[in-house]
Amino acid sequence: MASHKSKKRKTGDANGANHAILDTSRPSAVFVPTKGRPHTLSIALPGSIIANAVTPEQKTALAGQIARACAVFCVDEIIVFNDGQALIRPPERDGYTAFADPNFFLYHVLTFLETPPHLRRTLFPMHADLKLAGALPSLDLPHHLRSDEWCPYREAVTVRQTEDGDGVPGTLLDCGLADRVFVPVLLEQGTRVTVQLGDQASSGSKFIAGEAVSPDAPREEAGYYWGYSVRQSSSLSTVFTESPYDGGYDVSLGTSERGIPVREILQPDNDAFVAPTWQHLLIVLGGVAGLEAAFSADVELKKAGVSEARELFDAWVNLVPAQGSRTIRTEEALWIALANTRSLVEARDAGQ
Structure with a gap:
């Protein structure tokens, strides 16, 4: 029998020369803005999907999958909406809501994951809902900046009110940098703020000058992807009626296996084609029982005279025609929906 030999990979060639070190970095993975972006992409899905996960670990992991997508x-x-398919009751004694109110639980975990890590300890007190969230894969969003990275915008939390060197009243912010940021406006302590930074602090400067701006400013002014906002809706109808955008969503897509193939909205010669002129695109996913069940549970829609769920949407699409599995889980449908409609977003980006 031959003697055992080490199977470590050799670092040199046959002549003993070392190969050049390969650059395996992925520059495409770093978000680089080009110009301001006025349009937005929204996703709505029911919190009842959390109720179908069995254990706390599975419930938290499900929220993490949604955040990653x-x-x-x-x-x-x-938008996390109540589709009427999960029983809501008061939280457990320690405040845990995954079994009591899956809508709030999903909202809570999604909001936590979107928040830059350096802000979480201040903005999120210890809570049973978030006990397992720290073990989820990082979102690594463009505004989750390291302390040695410079960006003209940052997310910050207010530290205390003070004055600058000239006696101007304002607020000190923690932006995750070595130096504090000063904005000339009085803000309540422990508040999350989007800030636009001035020049980096010199060795003799006390603070970095900054300006408190709208959370939409990084996207609208510079074109950054600045994470997602999360809101809760009490029903399917309030997904639309409580939209934060002026004029609401100008294009909405409902998903159902009884809809038209999703490819039809991507074909310019088709009547269902979605032209790249929209401002606010909304994609709505159903739970285990589909959007039809959410529609049936919505009293306000019945009062408004809406006869079926598809009437709410500009297009009623089937994400996977001739699907092999009897069911497609919502977290799977989310990835499929976003991948299939990616060209709509790219076309809209190109037409800015």
Whole structure:
């Protein structure tokens, strides 16, 4: 029998020369803005999907999968709506809501994951809902900046009110940098703020000058993807009626296996084609029982005279025609929906 020999990979060639070190970095993975972006992409899905996960670990992991999909595809807004398919009751004694109110639990975990890590300890007190969230894969969003990275915008938390060297009243902010940032406006302590930074502090400067701006400013002014906002909706109808955008969503897509193939909205010669002129695109996913069940549970829609769920949407699409599995889980449908509609977003980006 031959003697055992080490199977470590050799670092040199036959002549003993070392190969050049390969650059395995992925520059395409670093978000680089080009110009301001006025349009937005929103996703709505029911919190009842959390109720179908059995253990706390599975419930938290499900929320993490949703957050990852939205981060990868640059979703600007997530709406968690109540589709009437999960029983809501008061939280458990320690405040845990995954079994009591899955809508709030999903909202809570999604909001936590979107928040830059250096802000979480201040903005999120210890809570049973978030006990397992720290073990989820990082979203690594463009505004989750390291302390040695410079960006003209940052997310910050207010530290205390003070004055600058000239006696101007304002607020000190923690932006995750070595130096504090000063904005000339009085803000309540412990508040999250989007800030636009001035020049980097010199060795003799006390603070970095900054300006408190709208959370939409990094996207609208510079074109950054700046994470997603999260809101809760009490029903399917309030997904639309409580939109934060002026005029609401100008294009909405409902998903159902009884819809038209999704490819039809991508074909310019088709009547269902979605032209790249929209401002606010909304994609709505159903839970285990589909959007039809959410529609049936919505009293306000019945009062408004809406006869079926598809009437709410500009297009009623089937994400996977001739699917092999009897069911497609919502977290799977989310990835499929965002991948299939990516060309709509790219076309809109090109037409800015």
